Amino acid sequence: MVLTTSGFPSIIGARGFDARTARNATLLFGGALLLEGAFQYAMRAKLSFLQSKNPLEESLKVANVQSLSKRQELWERTMQAVSTNSSVVGYFEDWFFGRSYEELSPDDLQRFIVWCFFDGRKFHQLVEEEEEQLDTFLVDALDRADRELRVKATMKTIADQNYSLRRASSSSKTNSQPLVEQQRISNNQESEFRVGRKQKRVVLFNKAHLEHNHRQKRRSSSTSSTSGLSDDASISCHLLSEEHDQDLESANLSVEPRLTPGPKGRPAEHPKPQKRPRKVRFSPMPSRDTLRASMVRTSGTLRRSIVRTRDTLRASVLQTRDTLKAGVLHTRDTLRASVARTVNLVFQPFGRPTADPLLGIHIAPLYVHIPAVLTTEIGTPLILWSLGFRKHRVGQMTYYYRQGTGKTNETTPLVFIHGIGIGPIAYLPLLLQVLKSDNSRPLLLPEISSVTAFRPWVMPKDCLSSNEVAANMSTMLHNHGFSKATFAGHSFGTFWMSYTVKYAPHLVAGLVFLDPVCFCLYDSLLTKRTVYNPPDTSDVASLVKTDMMVNWSIQRNFSWVEANLFVEDIPESISVAFFLSGDDTVAPSKVQEAYLRGQRDCEVYDLDETANANVFKRRFTVVSFRGYDHGLWLLNPLKTIPPVVEAMERFS
Structure with a gap:
């Protein structure tokens, strides 16, 4: 920069400085665009590679083929839970996207049952024994649905009959006056009618008599009039008197028939005389000022109405x-x-996420990936290292371990498994409260790399099956000298808890489920919300769900038969705590609460009730976070986290 004697930069120096700055900014912006384009191209190539893989092959990699007895047990448990909590008809209608049960054919139900209970396969891929079992499932489903429809029709008929009976009883009460009262009212009405008719006849008779006397007086006065009147006047008066006499005679004739005696001396009944037309009275013509004032008022009113x-x-x-x-x-x-979904979606009459193309994927720009990667790869290890955690690896699984201050053989460790998001760092308020409550307890934090969003280098080989998860959990505990642990998990992490309970139950000392998604997977609500509902890309929390490998973990590296957990699968020696969000928009919390209420030795509490009572004394304890959405209870740690920590300590 060139300076003048006054200390200000010269015009040439300023122009040169501006030119260099603009050139550098242009190069930087162009490089960023080039890098963004290369990143988007690479991510789209990865998406095309994932879409090209065989869905059935990928699903069977993580699903253990069931035996006939296990499949029969799964069918009976599912139908029992569906019949108890909702209905079989509604179960099929929900999976067929709201289509009426009457519109579904047996072939539609057969295809759905094959996909749902036979590991995502098709009918021609079944063996003879499986085809026979499929026939029994289909007959059982049709019988249950028909029975529900008959019961529903019967209840509707009974309700209609009860309604008709209530209407009939209410109308009879309204119109049920005694016969004596009705007879008394009719007699009074008849007597009043007779008295009124008699009084009317008397009035008419008196009127006719007075008019007759008046006519006689007029005739006598006309004969005794003076002779000084002119002939024309006498003639006109005579004519007027004759016309008046004729009118009186006609009035008398109209009254006289009414005075003729009838049977038993009573006046005879005759029709009423015709009424004379009323005279039209003409009002005087209003003045000009009155008309003008009226027109002004009318025009003003009309103008206001128009406005x-x-x-x-x-x-x-x-x-x-x-x-x-x-x-x-x-x-x-x-x-x-809809068009974006239809382009990649092969039409199916029902939802089958493991067979449909990957849906709801949105490739976030590079400026979103860079902060997320810095947080998960640098920020998380540093923060956890400052809290005493050290990073370890077992097979393809990475986890963080904190030894604690107590002896290893005297305390039961806590294993916390995170859900979809940015890894364990998202649960830092909960981890801090756990460490504050019991600093001597060992703590292990497995990391699910496939659902830690915005990691472009993660591939399908990094996703673990159910058997691999159980094996890694066993190896992780044994490496640090533990035989059992209390397992806690949130959202997607409860799937790993389900795998551990099913394939390594000897490792489990207690279970704490936070917003669980491993229960009631037979309900279609979770599948619709996570797969088929279009995500809101303007929301950062929803943007995490659109990550490529997150969708792969949900639609390909997933088997609902393996992930679903029934209460019967949990050994009786294990105590369980469930924390459900009342307004959960991901998991079917209301269906889960109804399912758990029907279990033996289960108690349900609201969040406010946990502060004043020892709630974790049953085998199954359910705490409902009323008014909280999925995972948002973490934003109110002072109120929601203490009961969670208490449950973790109680099951240690």
Whole structure:
């Protein structure tokens, strides 16, 4: 930079400095765009590679082929749970995306049962014994559904009959006056009618008599009138008197028949006389000023009405325009999402995530991956190292271990397994509370690399099957001199807990499930929310679910038969605590709570009840975080984490 004598940069130096800065910024921006393009190209190539793999082959790698007896037991448990908590008809309708059960054919149900209970295979891939078992499953399902429909129809008929009976009883109560009261009312009405009719006849008779006397007086007065009147006047008066006499005679004739005696001396009944037309009275013509004032008032009222109508129409048009605009935008977004899903989705009449293409994948830009990688690969190890954890590896699994201050043989370690997200560091408030409560307890944190988002280098070979998970857990504990441990996990981590309970139950001293997803997997709600519902890419939490390997872990490296856990699978010597989010938008918490309420030796509590009572005294204890969404209870650590830590300590 060139400076002048006054200390300010010269124009040439300033221009040169600006040019160099702009050139460097352009090169930097161009390099960033080139790097972003190369990254996106590599990620799309990886996605194409994953989509090209055979879904059935990948699913069978993680699923152990079941024996006929195990499959029969799975079917009976599933149907029993479905019949108890909901209905078989609703179970099939939910998996077929809301289609009515009457629209489903036996072939549709057969294809669904083959995919669901026969390891994701198709009908032509079954052996003869499996085909016979499939027939028994189909007949059982149809019988259960038909029985539910008959019961529903019977209940509807009974309800309609009860409603008709209630309507009939209410109407009879309303119209049930005694016969004596009705007879008394009718007699009173008849007597009042007779008295009124008699009084009317008397009035007419008196009127006719008075008019007759008046006519006689007029005739006598006309004869005694003076002779000084002119002939024309006398003639006109005579004519007027005759016309008046004729009117009186006609009135008398109309009244006289009413006075003729009828049977038993009573007046005879005759129709009423016709009423004379009313005279039309003409009001005087209003003045000009009155008309002008009236016109001014009318025009003012009309003008105000027009203005109000105009304003109302204008507001209505604006509101309609905004509504239509919002509707068009919503429809556009919905169609875009539907088209994007339909391009990669082979149509199926029911949901089968292990056979459909990978759905809901969104490749995040490089500026999102870089901070996430720095957090998981540098930030997490440093923070955990500062807390006393050391990083270890068993096979393809990485875990963090903290020895604790107590003796190894006297304490039961705690194994905490994280869920989908950015690894164990997301549960730092819970880990700090555990260390504060019992610093002498050993703590192990396995890391699930396939569901730790934004790791572009993770491949399908890094995903572990159920047998590999159980083997790694056993090796991890034995390497540090432990034979048992209390296992706790959140969300996807409960799948690893399920694998351990099924294939290595001797390692489990206690279980603490946080927002579990391993229960009630036969319900379609979890599959719809995680696979088929389009994600919201504007939300960072939802953006994690769109990661490529996260979707691979859910749709390919997953078998619901292996991951699903029934209460009967848990040994009776193990105590279990369940923490469910009341407003969970991922896991079917309400279905799970209903399922657990039906178990023996189970107690359900709200979060507020855990502070004043010893709640973890049953074999199964359920604590509901009312008003919390999936995992958001971590944002209120002072209220929600203490009962979780208490459960972990109780099962140690």
